[in-house]
Amino acid sequence: AQSVTQPDIHITVSEGASLELRCNYSYGATPYLFWYVQSPGQGLQLLLKYFSGDTLVQGIKGFEAEFKRSQSSFNLRKPSVHWSDAAEYFCAVGGTASKLTFGTGTRLQVTL
Amino acid sequence: ETGVTQSPTHLIKTRGQQVTLRCSSQSGHNTVSWYQQALGQGPQFIFQYYREEENGRGNFPPRFSGLQFPNYSSELNVNALELDDSALYLCASSLGRGDQPQHFGDGTRLSIL
Numbered sequence: 001a002q003s004v005t006q007p008d009i010h011i012t013v014s015e016g017a018s019l020e021l022r023c024n025y026s027y028g029a030t031p032y033l034f035w036y037v038q039s040p041g042q043g044l045q046l047l048l049k050y051f052s053g054d055t056l057v058q059g060i061k062g063f064e065a066e067f068k069r070s071q072s073s074f075n076l077r078k079p080s081v082h083w084s085d086a087a088e089y090f091c092a093v094g095g096t097a098s099k100l101t102f103g104t105g106t107r108l109q110v111t112l
Numbered sequence: 113e114t115g116v117t118q119s120p121t122h123l124i125k126t127r128g129q130q131v132t133l134r135c136s137s138q139s140g141h142n143t144v145s146w147y148q149q150a151l152g153q154g155p156q157f158i159f160q161y162y163r164e165e166e167n168g169r170g171n172f173p174p175r176f177s178g179l180q181f182p183n184y185s186s187e188l189n190v191n192a193l194e195l196d197d198s199a200l201y202l203c204a205s206s207l208g209r210g211d212q213p214q215h216f217g218d219g220t221r222l223s224i225l
Contacts, residue, residue, distance in 0.1 A: 004154075032211065034213065036216075041218070042218050042219075043116070043202055043216035043217050043218040043219050044155070044202065044204075044216040045216070046213050046214075046215070049213050051211050090154050090155070092154075096209055096210055096211070097206060097210065097211050097212055097213050097214065098143055098160060098204070098206045098209065098212070098213075098214050099145065099157055099160055099168050100155075100157060100214070101157065102147075102155045102156070103154050104152075104153055104154050105154050
């Protein structure tokens with residue numbers, strides 16, 4: 001069975017600081033991997049995706065993620081966080097792009 | 113391009129009642145997936161419809177059922193509502209069943225009293 005672990009429930013960073021959100025997955029083959037962001041009362045917005053190829057993927061809003069097969073990880077990074085990045089972030093895995101298993105999320109708080 | 117729209121935005125029901133939630137897929141998308149997101153949790157896959165046929169189901173009981181219409185819009189029906197059904201229900205549409213990512217609506221918040 002596929003699963004996703006996001007070890008950090010809540011992270012606080014200062015505006016302008018770098019960010020790394022952790023994601024570990026369990027899947028039997030090469031997975032489809034995603035990061036989504038959710039603002040309060042909203043649906044999920046796709047930040048970036050990995051299917052194959054280059055293991056470092058670029059997304060919207062200056063985010064990037066690196067797929068590391070040996071560590072079963074797909075961590076999300078941003079070099080300089082903006083106050084508007086405060087939200088809930090979800091990592092997801094699937095055998096296709098549309099039947100996904102999500103982690104429990106990491107809530108990001110940004111201090112000014 | 114019109115995104116995924118869901119209705120209603122909020123809904124309050126009592127235990128034992130039935131509910132229907134609606135989703136209009138993004139223009140050009142023929143696949144709709146439904147997810148349940150309980151408070152403080154990540155979304156959980158309920159089921160998916162592709163070209164009006166169910167195409168996979170998560171670990172949800174049969175009282176959760178759905179439909180997809182020829183215009184690819186979709187309904188989620190839940191019978192015999194239980195308190196634990198209180199959640200945000202998210203609809204996502206995509207093109208095909210392969211590697212095209214999903215686009216999510218803003219969800220329907222269902223509260224069971």
